[in-house]
Amino acid sequence: MRKLLWLVPVLLLPGCVRPPQYNDIVRIRPEAVPQWQNALQDTLYGGHFLRGTALELQIRPNERGSFDTVLLFRPAVSREERSPVWQIPIAQLQNIAQRFGLDTTAYGGWNVVETYGVTEHIPTVRSIPVRFLACDCLPLGIGLPGFALRCPERRLPWYFIELRGVAGGYTDLPTRTSRQGWIRYSGELAVGMRFGTHRQWGIGLVASPGMPLYNSFRTELLRRPLTLLHLRYQFGSERVIRRRERLFHIDPTCGPVRTEPVLEEEELSSPATGCIRPFLYGQLGLSVDRLTLRMARFWLAQKQQCSDCVRFLKDLEASGQLPEVDFSAPLSYGLGIGVEVAATSWMDLALDLGWRSLAIGEETALLGFQNVPSTRRLHMLLFRAGVTF
Numbered sequence: 001m002r003k004l005l006w007l008v009p010v011l012l013l014p015g016c017v018r019p020p021q022y023n024d025i026v027r028i029r030p031e032a033v034p035q036w037q038n039a040l041q042d043t044l045y046g047g048h049f050l051r052g053t054a055l056e057l058q059i060r061p062n063e064r065g066s067f068d069t070v071l072l073f074r075p076a077v078s079r080e081e082r083s084p085v086w087q088i089p090i091a092q093l094q095n096i097a098q099r100f101g102l103d104t105t106a107y108g109g110w111n112v113v114e115t116y117g118v119t120e121h122i123p124t125v126r127s128i129p130v131r132f133l134a135c136d137c138l139p140l141g142i143g144l145p146g147f148a149l150r151c152p153e154r155r156l157p158w159y160f161i162e163l164r165g166v167a168g169g170y171t172d173l174p175t176r177t178s179r180q181g182w183i184r185y186s187g188e189l190a191v192g193m194r195f196g197t198h199r200q201w202g203i204g205l206v207a208s209p210g211m212p213l214y215n216s217f218r219t220e221l222l223r224r225p226l227t228l229l230h231l232r233y234q235f236g237s238e239r240v241i242r243r244r245e246r247l248f249h250i251d252p253t254c255g256p257v258r259t260e261p262v263l264e265e266e267e268l269s270s271p272a273t274g275c276i277r278p279f280l281y282g283q284l285g286l287s288v289d290r291l292t293l294r295m296a297r298f299w300l301a302q303k304q305q306c307s308d309c310v311r312f313l314k315d316l317e318a319s320g321q322l323p324e325v326d327f328s329a330p331l332s333y334g335l336g337i338g339v340e341v342a343a344t345s346w347m348d349l350a351l352d353l354g355w356r357s358l359a360i361g362e363e364t365a366l367l368g369f370q371n372v373p374s375t376r377r378l379h380m381l382l383f384r385a386g387v388t389f
Contacts, residue, residue: 022126023116025049026073027099032092052076054113055085060133064153069110096125154277154342156199157389160232162190162350164386166208170358170378173216176324184211188384190230206230206283215291216376217364224292224360228285228332234340236277277340281352284333287360295330295361295373302327325366326375330359334380340388348388356380 028036028048036050052075062068070087090110096102097109100123105111107130115124166186171179192204210224286296338352358378366372 022053024054024113025051025116027094054128056129057111152345155345160202161389164188164384167383168380170380174214176216200234202232204230215362224287224289228283232281234279282335292330292361298373299329328375330375332358350388352384354382
């Protein structure tokens with residue numbers, strides 16, 4: 001029985017056999033040389049390279065919704081040392097197939113590596129395996145079994161278009177002595193241009209059919225369309241490149257695993273994730289219904305004192321004899337905060353909550369005049385939902 005014990009290491013040996021070793025080189029682009037300065041063995045015909053064994057080309061999804069392609073490479077070391085496996089982004093490598101005018105493969109020639117010790121213009125090359133890695137990662141951190149939530153990388157164009165459904169809560173005056181709360185619905189369309197280093201700013205116009213509101217002097221319900229200047233700022237539009245040192249520990253050999261620090265670049269969305277981006281907006285403008293436009297014309301006329309009736313009414317208001325009439329400018333304004341979630345590379349889903357101070361025009365019969373204008377102001381709480389292009 002003891003004589004058979006020597007067979008045990010032999011039977012276990014195949015599970016610990018090192019993978020094939022090759023005398024490959026990979027050429028490093030000049031701009032990436034500082035990251036590999038301590039690992040470069042030599043220069044070949046004026047170019048920098050790493051020497052060792054190219055294991056495989058990996059194509060794997062990343063958290064931005066696209067794919068990363070890296071070369072798994074084991075550097076050549078002495079027999080006394082255990083060599084790590086480095087993951088080298090192909091963006092840091094020269095393409096050998098293109099360099100020597102070889103036929104590129106379905107992978108653009110990135111799965112072709114060069115053998116060390118040949119003449120410059122007569123290279124010896126070999127092909128390495130290509131492996132696709134599936135990823136069930138959840139960028140938003142929602143740990144739902146069997147459910148993978150991914151977000152496409154949003155590409156912001158030079159323009160923006162917002163389509164919103166609006167629910168508004170406010171208190172209206174059917175008459176001068178009664179109040180009534182309402183929740184009414186409308187829609188809004190905003191169109192404008194993006195600007196800024198990361199297109200985080202936007203300016204444009206928003207149009208809306210508005211909410212039905214009363215002329216409280218005559219109990220008359222009118223639709224109040226709106227046109228507003230629309231300014232927005234979106235957080236998380238910038239893309240930040242951060243360099244970090246990462247420890248890779250991919251080692252198919254037997255025994256203890258040795259890690260090796262490798263510098264890599266990571267593209268981040270800041271400050272939020274690439275999926276959810278908060279935004280702020282502000283609005284300033286005018287209701288464009290008949291009574292509000294009439295009040296706006298009267299406000300401009302009283303600044304110029306261009307008629308006797310305007311001066312007469314203005315003097316009465318100043319003396320306190322028209323307590324129910326307000327001749328202030330009917331300018332509306334508002335602000336809000338919300339979030340946008342990338343649904344595709346060209347469209348976001350959007351939700352926001354806002355407040356609006358809405359000025360509307362009214363009119364009444366007074367002092368022998370049939371249509372004395374007045375301004376009334378309402379405060380609205382708005383919930384908007386829709387899409388942004």
